Amino acid sequence: MxxxxxxxxxxxxxxxxxxxxxxxxxxxxxxxxxxxxxxxxxxxxxxxxxxxxxxxxxxxxxxxxxxxxxxxxxxxxxxxxxxxxxxxxxxxxxxxxxxxxxxxxxxxxxxxxxxxxxxxxxxxxxxxxxxxxxxxxxxxxxxxxxxxxxxxxxxxxxxxxxxxxxxxxxxxxxxxxxxxxxxxxxxxxxxxxxxxxxxxxxxxxxxxxxxxxxxxxxxxxxxxxxxxxxxxxxxxxxxxxxxxxxxxxxxxxxxxxxxxxxxxxxxxxxxxxxxxxxxxxxxxxxxxxxxxxxxxxxxxxxxxxxxxxxxxxxxxxxxxxxxxxxxxxxxxxxxxxxxxxxxxEPRLPAEWRPQATQPDPELLALTGEWYWGTAPYVLRLLPDGMLNLTPMGGRGRTSRFRAAADDDGWIGLDGYYAGERLRVVRRADGEVGHLDLNTFVFARKPYEPTAPIPGDVDPGGWRGSATY
Incomplete structure (x- = not known):
């Protein structure tokens, strides 16, 4: 032996x-x-x-x-x-x-x-x-x-x-x-x-x-x-x-x-x-x-x-x-x-450590809550410079994104959005307005009126049971 x-x-x-x-x-x-x-x-x-x-x-x-x-x-x-x-x-x-x-x-x-x-x-x-x-x-x-x-x-x-x-x-x-x-x-x-x-x-x-x-x-x-x-x-x-x-x-x-x-x-x-x-x-x-x-x-x-x-x-x-x-x-x-x-020989979890490099401020500003319609998602910046889009409730479509070689947004690596392009769309003043993920609009608020939601957002806004 x-x-x-x-x-x-x-x-x-x-x-x-x-x-x-x-x-x-x-x-x-x-x-x-x-x-x-x-x-x-x-x-x-x-x-x-x-x-x-x-x-x-x-x-x-x-x-x-x-x-x-x-x-x-x-x-x-x-x-x-x-x-x-x-x-x-x-x-x-x-x-x-x-x-x-x-x-x-x-x-x-x-x-x-x-x-x-x-x-x-x-x-x-x-x-x-x-x-x-x-x-x-x-x-x-x-x-x-x-x-x-x-x-x-x-x-x-x-x-x-x-x-x-x-x-x-x-x-x-x-x-x-x-x-x-x-x-x-x-x-x-x-x-x-x-x-x-x-x-x-x-x-x-x-x-x-x-x-x-x-x-x-x-x-x-x-x-x-x-x-x-x-x-x-x-x-x-x-x-x-x-x-x-x-x-x-x-x-x-x-x-x-x-x-x-x-x-x-x-x-x-x-x-x-x-x-x-x-x-x-x-x-x-x-x-x-x-x-x-x-x-x-x-x-x-x-x-x-x-x-x-x-x-x-x-x-x-x-x-x-x-x-x-x-x-x-x-x-x-x-x-x-x-x-x-x-x-x-079960593994011990790896120690958490902050990433070694200084984050790109523009990428850091993209992180946090985004909404596809009413579904809440979180965009995270990974230590290797990629982005991770994850549904908040754990149910939905998760994908990682790598910066596109042509500098035109990000390309999905896995999950539902594998191969799809994520683009950051800015307003006239240069601020980030929304994310466009192969025609899906992700806004900072559920059905945000200022975002270009296809079909537009009802001008009457959100309403209670009296108008239901």
């Missing part, structure tokens, strides 16, 4: 009782799932706070640097590459696939739909079971396409598609003019120092195994190069690299991706389980609502391997597990480990 504080931030190492609970949970799942080996880890505040392992790899305990195949977690990297292209103006999420990848049977589906598994594509590519078959080129794969590769109309439902991500990887390659693995290495792996994330295994690495359902014996699983299907599940990685990827998904994006773009990827596009959804899908990221928290990340499986990475932005924490078995262990382990950390 790994030393619980090996490679860790020792100041944040959990208590011995927490380490014991985490290790026991890992041990129970490894034994009950009959998994040859499993490694796991937790991060909090962008630092590793625990790693653990059970089982054997080549007769030795696995370490944080032992590679496992991460399967569909590969899709999260492809999604980031696509969003980088969007941010550079080289594609739009609304682009039809045909614009960048001509000649398919799903050219009318959009890039965004493929990212969200809402394009209606079949789950698996035509031909033999791709995960156990040496891969082909994109042109060879495309020759097999037929109307059966699109069993659903676009947007009808969430239908997980490995084929869709193979297409997205090919789009990356065609726009960049080089294979997606080269692009991945330059744009993500090197900047984030993910030195043990590779296309094919590099020692030390685990071998993939199938465990007999009724006997304690093993069967080796193949680990072919996926070829054109590689973007759906090719990569190998370590718990160390995946914990860094968890912090990325939690918001520590460095220079690789703008935080606003990551937030866009993390918004639910489709849900998998209907009303009161628990599982959903963003743009290349899986979403999970768990005990009042929303996790973002992805699971992965390939013959002989299982993996999961989650980031919990509410707690600024994350979890990873990697195992070398075709089945026997699942996502319950990951959320179980995260629950132990949250329950046994």
């Amino acid at each position: 790994i030393d619980p504080v090996q490679d860790l931030n020792r100041e944040q190492a959990p208590a011995a009782s927490t380490v014991r609970a985490l290790t026991r949970r890992l041990a129970v799942d490894q034994r009950d799932g009959r998994v040859p080996s499993v490694v796991a880890g937790l991060v909090r505040d962008r630092a590793t706070v625990w790693t653990g392992a059970r089982g054997r790899v080549n007769d030795s305990a696995p370490t944080p640097h032992t590679q496992y195949r991460i399967g569909s977690i590969t899709k999260t990297f492809i999604a980031v590459l696509i969003l980088r292209l969007r941010d550079e103006g080289l594609l739009e999420l609304s682009d039809p696939v045909e614009r960048h990848l001509p000649g398919t049977t799903f050219g009318d589906r959009t890039v965004a739909a493929l990212l969200a598994h809402a394009g209606g594509l079949t789950a698996e590519p035509p031909g033999p079971w791709w995960e156990r078959t040496r891969g082909t080129s994109w042109s060879e794969l495309a020759d097999r396409f037929s109307p059966e590769t699109t069993p659903h109309r676009a947007g009808r439902r969430h239908h997980y598609s490995n084929l869709g991500f193979a297409a997205l990887g090919e789009i990356v390659a065609r726009i960049r003019g080089e294979d997606w693995l080269t692009v991945l290495d330059r744009e993500i792996l090197v900047p984030l120092e993910l030195t043990r994330t590779t296309a094919m295994p590099v020692a030390p690495h685990a071998r993939g195994w199938a465990v007999h359902p009724w006997a304690d014996v093993l069967l080796p699983e193949p680990a072919h190069d996926g070829g054109a299907m590689g973007p759906a599940g090719q990569l190998w990685s370590t718990v160390t690299d995946m914990l860094r990827w968890s912090t990325f998904l939690g918001g520590d994006t460095g220079d690789v991706l703008h935080p606003d773009t990551l937030a866009e990827m993390s918004d639910p596009v489709v849900v998998e389980d209907g009303d009161g959804w628990r599982s959903g899908q963003g743009l290349g990221l899986q979403l999970l609502r768990h005990q009042g928290r929303r996790l973002v990340g992805h699971g992965g499986s390939m013959p002989g391997f299982l993996a999961t990475v989650w980031a919990d932005r509410t707690d600024d924490s994350g979890v990873v597990f990697l195992a070398n078995a075709t089945s026997g262990i699942g996502g319950a382990l990951a959320v179980g480990l995260l629950d132990i950390l949250v329950e046994q």
Whole structure:
């Protein structure tokens, strides 16, 4: 078993009782799932706070640097590459696939739909079971396409598609003019120092195994190069690299991706389980609502391997597990480990401190009460210079706003007003008259007569029951 504080931030190492609970949970799942080996880890505040392992790899305990195949977690990297292209103006999420990848049977589906598994594509590519078959080129794969590769109309439902991500990887390659693995290495792996994330295994690495359902014996699983299907599940990685990827998904994006773009990827596009959804899908990221928290990340499986990475932005924490078995262990382990950390190491509230910089007097003057009709709102100035508009009673539309790049007001970042423009409208004397939020007028008083309320305000003013 790994030393619980090996490679860790020792100041944040959990208590011995927490380490014991985490290790026991890992041990129970490894034994009950009959998994040859499993490694796991937790991060909090962008630092590793625990790693653990059970089982054997080549007769030795696995370490944080032992590679496992991460399967569909590969899709999260492809999604980031696509969003980088969007941010550079080289594609739009609304682009039809045909614009960048001509000649398919799903050219009318959009890039965004493929990212969200809402394009209606079949789950698996035509031909033999791709995960156990040496891969082909994109042109060879495309020759097999037929109307059966699109069993659903676009947007009808969430239908997980490995084929869709193979297409997205090919789009990356065609726009960049080089294979997606080269692009991945330059744009993500090197900047984030993910030195043990590779296309094919590099020692030390685990071998993939199938465990007999009724006997304690093993069967080796193949680990072919996926070829054109590689973007759906090719990569190998370590718990160390995946914990860094968890912090990325939690918001520590460095220079690789703008935080606003990551937030866009993390918004639910489709849900998998209907009303009161628990599982959903963003743009290349899986979403999970768990005990009042929303996790973002992805699971992965390939013959002989299982993996999961989650980031919990509410707690600024994350979890990873990697195992070398075709089945026997699942996502319950990951959320179980995260629950132990949250329950046994509850956070202390951060100290309140005044902001370090002098506030802009004009922004400070905007704060306070505003009314949309009769609904009271509060506008607050945040320490990072953004504005936060919140309903006073707790019921209504809340959004944060960042100053627009063109200096024409503020742009909503989240909530109902995401993407909408907030403008400060001044009177002839230069004083602030009202706020215009995409045609909604916010005034300092309920239905203030001097504000340009559409339909005008009744000149008779407010009245009592005698005139009701």
